[in-house]
Amino acid sequence: MATIVKTPSGTWKAVIRKIGWPTTAKTFRTKRDAEDWARRTEDEMVRGVFLSRAPSERLTVAGALKRYMEEVSVTKKMTTQRSERFTAQHLEAFFGKYSMAAVSAELVAKYRDERLAVGKSNNTVRIELAMLGHLFRTAIQEWGLGLTFNPVANIRKPSPGKGRSRRLTANEQGRLFAAADAHSNPMLGWIVRLAVETGMRSSEITGVRCGDVDLERRVIRLADTKNGTARLVPLSRVAVAILQHALDNPMRPNGTDLVFFGEPGRDGQRRPYIFQKLWARLTLDLGLDDLHFHDLRHEAVSRLVEGGLSDQEVAAISGHKSMQMLKRYTHLRAEDLVTKLDRLGAAPK
The missing domain is CATH 1.10.150 (DNA polymerase; domain 1)
Known part of the structure; x- marks a missing residue:
């Protein structure tokens, strides 16, 4: 049986000591509440379903x-x-x-x-x-808090947002490249151009180290990717030229093998180049503030598809594990599809 005692402050404390269970106690404003709780708790212990809610409370x-x-x-x-x-x-x-x-x-x-x-x-x-x-x-x-359910599990989640379909026009690309190249730090221009050529994520580009780049084989080895799977990214001739400039950067300090390096931190260590604020200012000045850096990855993947590569080949380059996700990131221009349709068959005679 539970012990119900009145505390000096005027509340009622119920204490349950039962063999096989840890001592459990709880304080209530009224004696009846304490007795009701004690009966429910002892019943749960008998049925083997008791969970102590004290830690979660x-x-x-x-x-x-x-x-x-x-x-x-x-x-x-x-x-x-x-x-x-x-x-x-x-x-x-x-x-x-x-x-x-x-x-x-x-x-x-x-x-x-x-x-x-x-x-x-x-x-x-x-x-x-x-x-x-x-x-x-x-x-x-893992923490054993004694919660009986996850309150997030069964609520209605917002529907997934539609995949972005922002494409880069030739005029926009020309202005974007020119503005990035004109920045005082040439790494900004190299990063922007490399994103369009390879479809790599911004974190993948800035995390590349000199030893990851093999210009002779024309590949970059990415060991640290978003989905945790290493992959080799093939390089176009344009991408090779961009990386050659980056590797030959005369401003590269001793002690870092990052291709795109930032300023030293308080600990003296150099970390990847951070360019997000520069990107935001650059696109705003160009009137392209609706263009996200990740849209360059979309653009690169779409161009690979338009170039005739299969879904499997594109996924091997981009690192997408799911074909469904790849489709969300691939947006083909309707005018390019019309041209392909014209090549598929001759006009009826």
Whole structure:
């Protein structure tokens, strides 16, 4: 039987000691509430379904996010860590003061609706919900918080956003290349041109080291990619020329083998060149502020398809594991398809 005692502050404390179970206690404002809780808890113990909710009631979402960042996020790629730091800030602002046990599906749905209402994209909200769901899944499966369900699991997620179809016109490419080449740091121009020639992601380009480049074989070996699979990227003659200039960069300091290097950090170490702010300013000045750097990857992949390469060949170059995802990143110009249709068959006589 449970022990019900009145505390000096006037509340009622129920304490359950049962063989085979840890001592469990909880405090209530009334004696009846304490007795009701004790009966339910003892019944759950008899049926073997009892879960102690005390840890999840004591731990706030803010505290859980802090632990998640320290134990889980740090095991992921640096780009993912940076992204999750921003996501965690939004989640903490809304959920931070709630205990983990107090977060319900209704509350998560409210967060979803409020984020969409302020103009956040479907994909942004999906990413935030995915991190919140993983936080609860980790708490249940690894931290043993005694949560009975994941409040994110069954709520309606925003539909995936439509894949971008932004293509680069010849005029835009000419202006973009000229402006990037005119920048005081030649690495900006090399990076922009290399993105269009190879379809590599920005992090893949800036992470390339001199030893990864084989100009004789005309390939780059990417060991650290978004999907975790190393791949060889074949190089066009234009790409080879770009990389030759980058490798011959007279400003390359001793002690770094990064092809595209940044300024030393506080620890004296050089990390990959950061150009995102330069890109934003450059495209804004050109009136191309709707052009994302990742659109250059879309453009490169689409050109490979238009050039006659098969889906498998394009995937081998771009690193896409899913053909469905590849289709989202591939946007063919309708006028080019018309030309191909004309070549397929002669006009009827």
